[in-house]
Amino acid sequence: MPDESTVDTVACIGAGVIGGGWVAHFLAQGFDVRAWDPAPDAAEKLARLVDAAWPALTELGLKPGASRDRLTVTATLAEAVDGVGFVQESAPEDLSLKQKLLADIDAVTAPDVVIASSTSGYGMTEMQVAAKTPERLVVGHPFNPPYLIPLVEVVGGKLSAPWAVERAAAFYRRVGKSVITMDREVPGFIANRLQEALWREALHMVANGEATVEQIDLAITDGPGLRWPVQGPMLTFHLAGGEGGMAHMLDHFGPSLKSPWTRLDAPELTKELRDAVVAGCDEEADGRTIADLIAERDRAVIAIQRAVGQARRG
Incomplete structure (x- = not known):
């Protein structure tokens, strides 16, 4: 299983306010980022969001290699997750949508890659029900805007493996986040x-x-x-x-x-x-x-x- 310190490419699935904030954060940390969102104007909106966040990120201090040019908006979900080391899902808060999307991500992502959801309230237990390999699905709940607020709450579901929770927490710490690894699920988190x-x-x-x-x-x-x-x-x-x-x-x-x-x-x-x-x-x-x-x-x-x-x- 790969070391989280070797991850250099991240997939962001969903490019709204939260997903776009994650994109900006990962770019500022020096990663290659692939983003996918089904909205027809997603690329334009994402570019505006990253541009708006960049002055603040520059003020905080960009990591070596940080560049907005390292963002690729892909045409398909499969393209977005191909070869990445970590996946951050940030779709709207709709349980049935989350269940299907996480299952779709799971189906096309390499089996040793952790998939984290930015959900603000759903437990992973209720979201991972349709996934074929639910053990690598965890919650990685950020706060708006993700490129500025350091806290991320990490917690797995009943089918999540301890290694997935540990790797997600380690990765978030690597990218400058303050991490709470929760002992158990609770609606809405802490x-x-x-x-x-x-x-x-x-x-x-x-x-x-x-x-x-x-x-x-x-x-x-x-x-x-x-x-x-x-x-x-x-x-x-x-x-x-x-x-x-x-x-x-x-x-x-x-x-x-x-x-x-x-x-x-x-x-x-x-x-x-x-x-x-x-x-x-x-x-x-x-x-x-x-x-x-x-x-x-x-x-x-x-x-x-x-x-x-x-x-x-x-």
Whole structure:
């Protein structure tokens, strides 16, 4: 079985926002990338996405050999996976589509190559049911945009082999990712479940007129969000306990867990709630286009990563 350190060509199946972000990341890491997407305008959209990401990737530092010219958009799925060392699938979140596509990828990919799915919620157990060699299928869940956010959650399904999970995790670390190798499957994985809890509470507050979209965002960006890049929510609460740490935190604030501070059930997404959230985002954007906001986000993420890295190095 080949060593993951020898992989020099990656296939990206699906070239939307997530798949295109993976393409940009792998190119910046100095790989040859083959991309396939059935959309008729996929090549043009992918080129625009890579071009938009390249300034941020250049700012972060390109690896030797990194070049946008190393991208090939293929006409067929079989061409995309021929001779590659790793496959990243990033199709839309549709279970039946994922099941069929992963089976199709499995059928035309060399048997010793790991196939990873960018799914944001489905477990590999439910996606690998139609594959002939399901043992090499794993989840490699990234975060948007994959070329900037380092986290990838890796987990196999019931039919996945431990070696596939280990090789996927090793490969992602090789390409500069921060990897969580999960012990077991859970719907939505780890980070999305945490995000979803915050998202649902935010929707409740908008629906009830308790907070505006801008107030909710400001509450995070100028509040706990400033601490999370450094130590995360658990260590943040650990420090809230003072010298007694988390033990004191739980003993002192434990009773507040029964207080009505959160509503984890999702509110009904009525037209009124949808329109209020959309209007709030438009108001907060204040004339900035999606492209403007993406550029602003990318600059900020780079600055945060550099500042946090410097702080950790002392």
